[in-house]
Amino acid sequence: MAENSLPSLAETIRIFSLRADKSLGQHFLLDPGLLARIAAAAGRLDGVNVVEIGPGPGGLTRALLETGAAHVTAIEYDQRAVAAITALAATTSRLTIVEADAMKADLSALVAAPRAIVANLPYNIGTLLLVNWLQRAAQFQSMTLMFQLEVAERVCAAPNTSAYGRISVLAQWLCEVTMLMRIPAGAFAPPPKVESALIRLVPRASQPAPEELKLMERLTAAAFGQRRKMLRGALKPLGGEALCARAGIDASRRAETLSVEEFVTLMQTLKTRALDGGGGVIEES
Known part of the structure; x- marks a missing residue:
């Protein structure tokens, strides 16, 4: 040049x-x-x-x-x-x-x-x-x-x-x-x-499927949308307490305490429910 x-x-x-x-x-x-x-x-x-x-x-x-x-x-x-x-x-x-x-x-x-x-x-x-x-x-x-x-x-x-x-x-x-x-x-x-x-x-060498990305975007939007809420409340539209229980995550925690890996676990739980015909939402018991 x-x-x-x-x-x-x-x-x-x-x-x-x-x-x-x-x-x-x-x-x-x-x-x-x-x-x-x-x-x-x-x-x-x-x-x-x-x-x-x-x-x-x-x-x-x-x-x-x-x-x-x-x-x-x-x-x-x-x-x-x-x-x-x-x-x-x-x-x-x-x-x-x-x-x-x-x-x-x-x-x-x-x-x-x-x-x-x-x-x-x-x-x-x-x-x-x-x-x-x-x-x-x-x-x-x-x-x-x-x-x-x-x-x-x-x-x-x-x-x-x-x-x-x-x-x-x-x-x-x-x-x-x-x-x-x-x-x-x-x-x-x-x-x-x-x-x-x-x-x-x-x-990263391994990238998520498009449906996983959409679920993660939905999950993080809900989790951080009301930062002061516990997960049971912030994630209520996605299953709240039941979703956290299936993922093995304490529903009394707040979004900012979760690692990226724990968010992936929550997303995979949502995905499994969607594949089972639950539309990605876990009903509260």
Whole structure:
């Protein structure tokens, strides 16, 4: 890549009037050293087709092109950023720009396997994007994602902590999850009001069947929907006390005390009941 011919990231922002748009959740990273560390944290990318969401002025894109990635596909919604990243694409055949809403993009149709996601996600849709990708986790080799710190801590949280919740269970059930680094607000332009963090999710070799995923989503939504309730009350629509008894779990416990493995046990109990003709709901005795 002929990087020497490219303007600096700050100059790129000036040329294309790419001031961060708060409505799009934009906060740009401009430090080449930090961007290189983020790209390296994604692990070995040789021969992998990388998807980046919201490249902005292209700082992380440049860093990803310096890895052994086979190709980088940058998905951008902001037309100003599309123009900026197009200048970068003119310097290499390994970069494709897709002007699209990442929430609606079918990444498996756009990018061939093996594929990985590496992205500084827009704050306003980061969690929604992750939930969408978790439902298709088997399609990705890895996901290395920047979130605001609070969201990253929820994804990585352990049981019996205030951050532990539905997204913790779903993410850790489907992936190996690692907190890689915290990024101070001052590293961004403009600085957000909160710190950020980079996490890496590596999908597990064995992924659940679609019906198991639906049951787990239903189960965790009920369990964490009213966190202060005991399981017998929170899970009442799914069987409450009877469901917990069949799963061997104390119904007086609260959702945040259950391990991911215990949630899997509850889900499998629901599944067994559904296969027996109970529709996934265990009647209270």
